[in-house]
Amino acid sequence: MSFDLASRLAERRVADLYRQRPLLDSPQGPLVRVDGRELLAFCSNDYLGLANHPLVIEAWRAGARRWGVGGGASHLVIGHSTPHHELEEALADFTGRPRALLFSTGYMANLGAVTALLGPGDTVLEDRLNHASLLDAGLLSGARFSRYPHNDAASLATRLDKARGDTLVVSDGVFSMDGDLADLPALCREARSRGAWVMVDDAHGFGPLGASGGGIVEHFGLGQDDVQVLVGTLGKAFGTAGAFVAGSDELIETLVQFARPYIYTTSQPPALACATLQSLQLLRSEHWRREHLAALIRRFRDGAARIGLSLMDSTTPIQPILVGDSARALQLSQLLRERGILVTAIRPPTVAMGSARLRVTLSAAHDGAQVDRLLEALAACWPLLVEAGDA
Numbered sequence: 001m002s003f004d005l006a007s008r009l010a011e012r013r014v015a016d017l018y019r020q021r022p023l024l025d026s027p028q029g030p031l032v033r034v035d036g037r038e039l040l041a042f043c044s045n046d047y048l049g050l051a052n053h054p055l056v057i058e059a060w061r062a063g064a065r066r067w068g069v070g071g072g073a074s075h076l077v078i079g080h081s082t083p084h085h086e087l088e089e090a091l092a093d094f095t096g097r098p099r100a101l102l103f104s105t106g107y108m109a110n111l112g113a114v115t116a117l118l119g120p121g122d123t124v125l126e127d128r129l130n131h132a133s134l135l136d137a138g139l140l141s142g143a144r145f146s147r148y149p150h151n152d153a154a155s156l157a158t159r160l161d162k163a164r165g166d167t168l169v170v171s172d173g174v175f176s177m178d179g180d181l182a183d184l185p186a187l188c189r190e191a192r193s194r195g196a197w198v199m200v201d202d203a204h205g206f207g208p209l210g211a212s213g214g215g216i217v218e219h220f221g222l223g224q225d226d227v228q229v230l231v232g233t234l235g236k237a238f239g240t241a242g243a244f245v246a247g248s249d250e251l252i253e254t255l256v257q258f259a260r261p262y263i264y265t266t267s268q269p270p271a272l273a274c275a276t277l278q279s280l281q282l283l284r285s286e287h288w289r290r291e292h293l294a295a296l297i298r299r300f301r302d303g304a305a306r307i308g309l310s311l312m313d314s315t316t317p318i319q320p321i322l323v324g325d326s327a328r329a330l331q332l333s334q335l336l337r338e339r340g341i342l343v344t345a346i347r348p349p350t351v352a353m354g355s356a357r358l359r360v361t362l363s364a365a366h367d368g369a370q371v372d373r374l375l376e377a378l379a380a381c382w383p384l385l386v387e388a389g390d391a
């Protein structure tokens, strides 16, 4: 009857699945100080290099002087301040939608949107590789929950034909651990022809993707009739923290009234909204960041092909190197670290059993020489991986 935490922890260790937190002792950036050592890092989601941008930091400081540091209360009580409101309006303009609603984190935005829209008697259909927060949201909603094979629009269509009640198709925009894009044109077509709605969580698409950083919907030229519920997070390419849902006035009002993770939490610090307003401006205006990042992605992929590394089918800053076995993924990460390069291993249950990987991520803050250093280190380390445990 008592909690046997020790054996749970031991099991995890034996399976090479034990997690440790690298201790970061510097701001985000290509060069970081981790566990007392300077390393060249390729694993943050700061895709545009805005997390430590002087103008964003200054906006935060000015915001704190003007508005203080605490949100003070939930949005519905007395926590909804002018910077929050301005950021929502700016995000609505950015996404080309009537309104946007600010959440404290992407996890909460996903829980809030799905649970506000669906309940028992409804149906939620999710890509098998969706982010954990979307899967948790589907389960929490109490709706009939089904996962379709990755990006399989035909399988989605079969499930849509059997769906009951209000039906929501939910997908990552850019898949967070693989870097590939949702086949949104096909998914939206199947949903739309049957009156289902589509919700896209584009945590990794806003910023890098689309001509003006508008993410996967801009990339594919899709509108609100295709994707009714559009989620973005602010802790990745925006370089700050928080998240938003963009959509119709009716959708946003529904979330304000019914989304529990929106209602029952303190608003984010208003100074943070000031910082995000600044980073949104940089994201929209400094196209060189997107272009430089795209050039780095090409450089990395070309170089990886030359040294015989098999990369996944990704055109985004997420460029995972599939290893398979968890112990070997840890080993590769360790070998790179010995050469001064930090890429953390991603293991189950974050990814499927047998698909452990090094999730390399590129940022506009990197330069070409740094990408070359990564490639050289990979060329040296890859052959050293022992085959043990691979059978």
Ligand SMILES: *Cc1c(COP(=O)(O)O)cnc(C)c1O
Residues within 6 Å of the ligand: 104, 105, 106, 107, 108, 110, 131, 133, 172, 176, 201, 203, 204, 233, 234, 235, 242, 243
């Ligand atoms: C990071 C991430 C989230 C969570 O966002 P936070 O703001 O970090 O809570 C949600 N969805 C996806 C796809 C993500 O990658």
